Amino acid sequence: MIIVLKPNISRKQERAILQEIRRRGYKPHVMRGVARIVIGAIGDELTHQSLETLLTVFPQIVESVTPVQRRYKLVSREAHPQNSTVKIRDHILGGKKFHVMAGPCSVESEKQLLKTAEAVKAAGATILRGGAFKPRTSPYEFQGLGLKGLKLLAKARKETGLSIITELLSESHVDMVSDYTDIIQIGARNSQNFQLLIAAAKTGKPILLKRGLSMKIEEWLLAGEYVLAHENPNLMFCERGIRTFETYTRNPLDLSAIPIIKKESHFPVVIDPSQGAGRADLVRAMCKGAVAMGADALLIEVHPNPAEAWSDGTQQVSLEVFAELMRELRPIILAAGRE
Amino acid sequence: MIIVLKPNISRKQERAILQEIRRRGYKPHVMRGVARIVIGAIGDELTHQSLETLLTVFPQIVESVTPVQRRYKLVSREAHPQNSTVKIRDHILGGKKFHVMAGPCSVESEKQLLKTAEAVKAAGATILRGGAFKPRTSPYEFQGLGLKGLKLLAKARKETGLSIITELLSESHVDMVSDYTDIIQIGARNSQNFQLLIAAAKTGKPILLKRGLSMKIEEWLLAGEYVLAHENPNLMFCERGIRTFETYTRNPLDLSAIPIIKKESHFPVVIDPSQGAGRADLVRAMCKGAVAMGADALLIEVHPNPAEAWSDGTQQVSLEVFAELMRELRPIILAAGRE
Amino acid sequence: MIIVLKPNISRKQERAILQEIRRRGYKPHVMRGVARIVIGAIGDELTHQSLETLLTVFPQIVESVTPVQRRYKLVSREAHPQNSTVKIRDHILGGKKFHVMAGPCSVESEKQLLKTAEAVKAAGATILRGGAFKPRTSPYEFQGLGLKGLKLLAKARKETGLSIITELLSESHVDMVSDYTDIIQIGARNSQNFQLLIAAAKTGKPILLKRGLSMKIEEWLLAGEYVLAHENPNLMFCERGIRTFETYTRNPLDLSAIPIIKKESHFPVVIDPSQGAGRADLVRAMCKGAVAMGADALLIEVHPNPAEAWSDGTQQVSLEVFAELMRELRPIILAAGRE
């Protein structure tokens, strides 16, 4: 911890601070600067009591308290310099091969799902997405087919060989959802629902953790740390857009999250351009940028008839547009050194 | 729904749009403007399928689709022009009398809690706050005393007569928490954890719904609508700061939420300045502003020894500062026409 | 400066850093912590070359570099512990007396301006606002009456005795505007137009510096420092709303700026609720909050017929609403210990 004192502090005030720092188990180290005194408090910040409350106890003396250690450990690249990969049935995510997860926002019917699954597989996707439980802003909107949706996903997996990703949004569904899915998706609204994260982690299934709408990188990594701390090393971070002042798109996709997460952590990064753009016509450019910047996978909403979709129709692309997009991505995937 | 078409649309394109609007159950109404055609689609937007996907189906023709109806009903002042009040044991919140909820961020021990409870009661508070289950950004931080904390809260209620408010953060704790508390608090991180909202609503207990860090007013009202739609009319909205670019305070308190919620909804508004300011020294000014602007209650973090607090020490005020604050608030409460 | 090194740094790497720190004129002070080495670099940060580039030169070694000194001096309360006041003709702003500046968004005509001036004076305002040069988002919107508007403001001052505040938006207008006005307003869009700030400062006139839409407190204070550094001590800070994700109001007013500026600086704080709320019906509550929180003055847009206003009609209040607002503010002004 670094404690900066206000200017013109008396010796007596300084002694009081030093005594308190020692009392909390740190060893203080005083530096007399030009304008202020700075104290380095040496001790393990993850095990000792924080010194940040010095600001409250000594408001006339202390100007700022800054931790030195990172708050996350297990997700940190410091802890694991090599890239981690996640095994999803026969596939390795986070390695040389680039993956595409695609499918409808919501599972609506067997016909809709199977038609989509076959089309996205033919176009090159390896994982089928589809929401069975949907978190909806309004209680009057379609909330998903539930168990029936999960069963349809399992059927689509059986018929196409695609792996399955679907969202978990209630602690009470953990067993049910993990019985059916290959990857558990934690949505943006639940990204700091720590009880849900813990319950999901305990299943041992791969977890795709979406970034909350206004989640700082550090908070996102710490949410991932909850998964790791409950002994599940199968983690993927998924950027899906952040909340800003801009209203043209719903939530501008923060593609800078790709190099940042790659630098701070060792886990794969997945980009969901559909949620971020909120408009099918911007999805295409977003996908290209994500690939070029080093993402490990894309998560794309595809629907056989977006106009009829039961949820978020404006952001889903049609089967034809998806196939075209996959063709367009190929040269960029190669240029980015992926397969 | 209002559908604005792009400029220079052919008759044929116009017919296609009109046909689709009719097919979805709306009656179209065409207005030929100077630069564009605008179509009013008449029909109940809460029961019919949305027309927003027209943007996707006819991207060359449609420029924008705008709903006309509000998405929330039961929380809306249109539905209930008078103010609603919430009964908390012997007290009415949202009426003439101004209320203060005060207590520690976390329940830490019997001594800490009872000392705080007595002090805040003496200073004029009517409700005791205290966290038994704590959502913490890092898995390595103190997560609350759990059931033991709830029991201490019940004991403090018995000894002081104060009512109790505490946070619910897991569906699996609903019965336990509602057995002990008078008000269920839903925290900012769970403000769109709809399964938790539904479970809380079903207890029938008063719900204090904090605003999510980057929640729009409409989303907040819709989260409240989840409570109402599950037949619990005992709702309070609590502003606690929003996430912005500013780093001086953790999350600037958006006091404009007070007149806005009062205008859009009929439910009481509570202000939590502790979380918003993140610094005890700003809490005082925030409280005064909240009272003058028409808030119905304050929720203030108070600790007998903030420096020793097990969580968020920097934002908790001491018992002395709290008593002084209550004295300072009195003239403003009166000037605002409250008791 | 505090330099935090990455974990597992070799002696040789440490020596290279220490040598570089000395070369730049700082005296390094090494602290060996549990997980990392932290170096305090002692020297005057305002005169020496910054050490922040160490991050770029030694990316493998340096984790972070943090300045210790504040970047602003003259505007800082450290430099001037007492409150500063600003003299505006016969009035003192920033003292015991609370001031209200009121008038139309734009000066439109003699009749409009004089009618407003007389009405706001009768209701208790001491300063007349009115835009003669208007910064408009679109080139097709009304840009102000220019010199004619300034002359009308001077006439209104002569007839009513009110002081005048008007916006300066071009370096080429400095002489003209300062010939007529008592206070020079620097608008939010020009809050970091440093050449304009310098030119305005040199006139010696009182400067009301609005906060830019996404200006951090530190940047705002540094913009004020430009005024002070050019030897003009007549500064007022004016909060008018910040840009956030929320769309209900145009720019939520950040009332927390009042206690923060009061804490960090010694200059008066003015609140402009009209721009912030963007809606006349929210102005009233905002004014009350601002008074209770310790603002020194309000800046309110008033128009004899808001519906006919040539600019920003939705946010201007009528003469009747203004008079009523002034009556409502009185008890809160008294409760806040002002006159």
Add this chain to the structure above:
Amino acid sequence: MIIVLKPNISRKQERAILQEIRRRGYKPHVMRGVARIVIGAIGDELTHQSLETLLTVFPQIVESVTPVQRRYKLVSREAHPQNSTVKIRDHILGGKKFHVMAGPCSVESEKQLLKTAEAVKAAGATILRGGAFKPRTSPYEFQGLGLKGLKLLAKARKETGLSIITELLSESHVDMVSDYTDIIQIGARNSQNFQLLIAAAKTGKPILLKRGLSMKIEEWLLAGEYVLAHENPNLMFCERGIRTFETYTRNPLDLSAIPIIKKESHFPVVIDPSQGAGRADLVRAMCKGAVAMGADALLIEVHPNPAEAWSDGTQQVSLEVFAELMRELRPIILAAGRE
């Protein structure tokens, strides 16, 4: 304009609104919906008085007023469906050829500038950037070499054949800067300094208009409209990062601006990753994303010795890193269909 009325409006109230709409020159068109009455007001919104003040005049009756027409015309792709290009001496920007503008943040000395110019030219850049006048957050930071810097840029152009881009930040420098530069850069802080935009436009020189830190797409396009409206068709939009809640990078680069500006406007898009990332080590990934998403050019800060830079050293890349970056970009430029 679309005017939505509140529920339960009387015939008399409706008549009052209709009369007012007609009085302002619009033809009203009434639609009786399920829950509300909606009025389409037909007339040219760019020439008639706005109807938005109806909200203020009839607050009990009117719920919302929404314009239908776009506020920008000349910059809009509707007005000019083909891409526009900008001629910069021998080069065409916005065509098939991808361009890179590179050079130091500030011009510091002849040696520094010429060394950089030769290196960036050798690596493939066609335009040399360098600040002669610098807008600095603090008055105590280096403000640029001024005229001497402009002369050094001219010298570097003569010796290398590179074109020149430099920032204009004062109306009083317009003639001086335009005498020397090939492209006038308008910085983020001056993006709504409309007097400066007008003065720059009148020179007829190509204008690179950076996006303000919290500028909405519409505001940016309208700032561009100021340039067009003053008869200068040589416009480029430059994204350089927006202000958000995230603190990991200074200002996350909003790469979605590329497809959005391409869709809404016909002018070239330039990406400045240096300002956005604020860290040289993220610049590389940002550049790749920008190219893949369809940017027309990059603007990159390069310095022979970033550690010694007089401004913004942390975000400048070294000559070696720049050369390597250019090599890495080549396959992505080709994959994006550019040269």
